[in-house]
Amino acid sequence: MSNTIIKVENLSKSYLIGHETQGYIALRDVVANRTKSFAKKLQHAFSGKQLMGTHEVEEFWALKNVSFEIKQGEAVGVIGRNGAGKSTLLKLLSRITEPTKGRIELNGRVASLLEVGTGFHPELTGRENIFLNGAILGMSRAEIKSKFDEIVDFSGVENFLDTPVKRYSSGMYVRLAFAVAAHLEPEILIIDEVLAVGDAEFQKKCLGKMEEVSKSEGKTILFVSHNLSAISNLCNKAILLDHGQMIFSGNVNNTLTQYSNIQKNTTGLKNKIEQNAQLTFKKVKIISEAIADSNIFNIGDDATIKITIEINKAIPVLMMNVNIISAANELMAHIINEDDTVTLKNLSEGNTYDVTIELKNLMFSPGVYSIDLWTGSTHSADSIYQSSKSVATFEIIQGGIIKRSLPYPSHASVFVKSKWLIDKA
Amino acid sequence: MQLIIEPGRTEKNYWKDLWRYRELFYILAWRDVKVRYKQTVIGVLWSVIRPLLAMLVFTIVFHKIAGLQSNTATPYAILVYTAMLPWQFFSTALTESSGSLIGNSNLISKVYFPRLIIPASAVMSSFVDFLISFVILFALMIYYHYMPPLQILLLPVFLIFVFLTSFSLGLYLTAVNVKYRDFRYIIPFIVQFGLFISPVGFSSSIISEKWRLAYDLNPMVGVIDGFRWCICGEPFTNHTLVSMTLSLIITFITLFFGIYYFRRTEKTFADII
Numbered sequence: 053m054s055n056t057i058i059k060v061e062n063l064s065k066s067y068l069i070g071h072e073t074q075g076y077i078a079l080r081d082v083v084a085n086r087t088k089s090f091a092k093k094l095q096h097a098f099s100g101k102q103l104m105g106t107h108e109v110e111e112f113w114a115l116k117n118v119s120f121e122i123k124q125g126e127a128v129g130v131i132g133r134n135g136a137g138k139s140t141l142l143k144l145l146s147r148i149t150e151p152t153k154g155r156i157e158l159n160g161r162v163a164s165l166l167e168v169g170t171g172f173h174p175e176l177t178g179r180e181n182i183f184l185n186g187a188i189l190g191m192s193r194a195e196i197k198s199k200f201d202e203i204v205d206f207s208g209v210e211n212f213l214d215t216p217v218k219r220y221s222s223g224m225y226v227r228l229a230f231a232v233a234a235h236l237e238p239e240i241l242i243i244d245e246v247l248a249v250g251d252a253e254f255q256k257k258c259l260g261k262m263e264e265v266s267k268s269e270g271k272t273i274l275f276v277s278h279n280l281s282a283i284s285n286l287c288n289k290a291i292l293l294d295h296g297q298m299i300f301s302g303n304v305n306n307t308l309t310q311y312s313n314i315q316k317n318t319t320g321l322k323n324k325i326e327q328n329a330q331l332t333f334k335k336v337k338i339i340s341e342a343i344a345d346s347n348i349f350n351i352g353d354d355a356t357i358k359i360t361i362e363i364n365k366a367i368p369v370l371m372m373n374v375n376i377i378s379a380a381n382e383l384m385a386h387i388i389n390e391d392d393t394v395t396l397k398n399l400s401e402g403n404t405y406d407v408t409i410e411l412k413n414l415m416f417s418p419g420v421y422s423i424d425l426w427t428g429s430t431h432s433a434d435s436i437y438q439s440s441k442s443v444a445t446f447e448i449i450q451g452g453i454i455k456r457s458l459p460y461p462s463h464a465s466v467f468v469k470s471k472w473l474i475d476k477a
Numbered sequence: 478m479q480l481i482i483e484p485g486r487t488e489k490n491y492w493k494d495l496w497r498y499r500e501l502f503y504i505l506a507w508r509d510v511k512v513r514y515k516q517t518v519i520g521v522l523w524s525v526i527r528p529l530l531a532m533l534v535f536t537i538v539f540h541k542i543a544g545l546q547s548n549t550a551t552p553y554a555i556l557v558y559t560a561m562l563p564w565q566f567f568s569t570a571l572t573e574s575s576g577s578l579i580g581n582s583n584l585i586s587k588v589y590f591p592r593l594i595i596p597a598s599a600v601m602s603s604f605v606d607f608l609i610s611f612v613i614l615f616a617l618m619i620y621y622h623y624m625p626p627l628q629i630l631l632l633p634v635f636l637i638f639v640f641l642t643s644f645s646l647g648l649y650l651t652a653v654n655v656k657y658r659d660f661r662y663i664i665p666f667i668v669q670f671g672l673f674i675s676p677v678g679f680s681s682s683i684i685s686e687k688w689r690l691a692y693d694l695n696p697m698v699g700v701i702d703g704f705r706w707c708i709c710g711e712p713f714t715n716h717t718l719v720s721m722t723l724s725l726i727i728t729f730i731t732l733f734f735g736i737y738y739f740r741r742t743e744k745t746f747a748d749i750i
Contacts, residue, residue, distance in 0.1 A: 067748065079659040143747065147482060147589035150744040156482040170587040173508055175515040180508075187504040188588055 058122040063154035065115040114140040116296045127266040127273040129283035132293035138276045160239030169229030174218035185232045199235045207231035234261045244276045256458045281418040281449040312346035335360040336443040350452025355411040362404045370396040375424040415467045495591045502594045509602035524606035528565045532558045539678040551709040552621045559708045560677040560701045563639045566607035568668040574599040574647030582750045592743045596651045600644045626710035635703045645732035652739045699724025
């Protein structure tokens with residue numbers, strides 16, 4: 053089981069970007085530009101710049117010197133920010149485009165799912181599209197026939213099989229499309245962010261199916277997603293890309309740590325200029341222990357928030373409040389020093405203080421959260437000393453005390469730990 | 478199965494892959510046929526109506542008004558229709574295949590398969606229309622009580638011939654079209670102009686010796702002459718032999734370069750489409 057199934061060596065892909073970009077090249081422009089650019093070409097002949105017509109082009113490396121190995125049966129997540137090169141990597145692996153440099157060795161049949169419903173034709177019926185889409189994804193007619201019932205069952209559109217898909221709701225469309233793809237049987241399955249579509253119910257089903265494929269059938273999966281929960285659930289390894297380069301590869305948790313590090317640099321600390329700004333926030337950090345040195349937490353993990361403040365004017369009594377805000381901008385938690393019967397007193401001018409807040413058992417459902425800070429002398433709004441929004445972000449992923457295999461519904465805000473007993477009455 | 482991807486590597490298993498994906502070829506052709514007449518009232522009848530109407534116009538204009546005659550016993554309508562069939566196939570195949578890659582850009586940028594399948598299936602779907610429109614030819618034969626000569630048995634050879642001629646040119650045009658979209662404006666012109674330099678409304682025998690060689694450079698001349706010989710029993714002259722040989726040579730040269738060019742540019746389609 054430990055044989056290498058994908059081997060990538062120094063893989064690079066560059067695109068030429070013209071400074072004067074055009075949708076496509078027209079022959080007339082080529083002719084016109086060729087004539088015009090002759091002199092300019094001579095001029096640039098020794099400068100090493102490449103020319104395309106009169107437009108100076110720049111080489112853009114979407115992917116640079118990426119090397120890794122994947123063994124059979126591994127589920128590998130590919131993470132990185134937008135434009136990190138994730139999709140380019142998948143396109144190269146699935147042979148849609150050719151690398152500029154480097155080498156890929158694939159020891160098995162590859163099926164790639166860069167989009168659900170590739171090639172669906174709106175005029176054709178659901179039944180016809182199953183065959184069309186299946187063939188496009190590389191299934192044989194016999195294979196599709198034998199799995200037809202399963203596919204229909206999975207999609208749940210059996211009543212509309214003979215309706216043209218243009219009359220389908222977008223949900224039905226996606227379900228049917230994913231159903232076909234889910235029944236591919238390659239040795240290597242490459243999936244790009246397909247779970248971003250469909251409702252929560254269906255996403256669950258998809259993740260469940262993918263888990264089944266990777267864990268019980270021993271298929272190799274390469275999975276790109278922004279959904280870190282999905283990655284940490286499904287994958288045992290991960291690759292982190294940034295600006296076209298591979299920054300890290302290893303087990304999922306370590307990769308997530310690295311990912312949070314490159315993300316952290318992007319949130320800044322903005323002190324609001326208050327009239328009586330008696331203090332300044334110098335540093336805010338939220339630290340996870342389960343996933344070392346990161347801002348990623350499993351449901352139920354403890355968190356530590358460290359805040360460094362500088363006192364501009366002596367403060368006799370300080371009230372400090374931390375708000376946790378969800379991605380949907382809901383106030384999830386309101387945390388204040390009074391609740392712990394701790395008073396912050398006699399802070400003298402010119403000093404800096406470190407405030408450490410330990411948060412027990414974060415029970416928020418998986419997602420991204422941000423932290424707002426507020427300080428003042430009393431509860432009232434006009435006693436404000438300093439406040440700042442989104443001083444730090446953190447992400448909750450499914451794992452830890454949550455044991456279910458399916459994703460926790462994203463529309464549920466909190467998780468409640470439960471204990472189950474059954475006795476014969 | 479091991480697969481190695483490297484820049485500029487010509488895959489050894491390309492042709493094997495092509496064979497493996499043959500079902501995709503059928504299904505794409507089937508899709509095109511199926512979709513072409515969706516939401517039309519008379520559906521597949523369009524494929525016979527178009528050559529039929531063209532034939533009627535030609536018969537009225539060239540035969541009735543201009544007074545052109547066929548030099549054999551074959552009725553003029555059959556003579557025109559026999560030529561109209563391959564010509565219509567050629568023109569639709571060219572139009573369809575040249576736009577086929579761009580029309581399927583969503584496939585090209587999302588999945589891998591040998592791209593050659595796309596123009597091939599576009600030509601194939603026009604070929605189905607072409608075969609259907611033979612119905613009218615048989616109807617005409619019955620109407621005129623016309624008995625085709627024995628060489629009609631060789632018709633399949635010419636069917637393959639016209640398929641290759643259309644495919645070879647379509648292949649080249651679609652590949653160029655991905656990069657230079659100018660070609661989509663050129664193709665209607667080729668198709669329109671071609672009708673007048675191909676022996677559709679007239680017979681090749683009226684071309685004077687002086688222009689004969691230039692005339693024969695049009696590969697459709699050999700094809701249409703072949704059809705006429707098969708179906709209308711036009712005499713197989715030296716001229717026919719020359720035009721047919723030239724047409725074959727041109728077809729194979731185009732096919733060779735078409736495939737070469739296509740294979741060379743194929744891998745970058747996803748980047749520039």
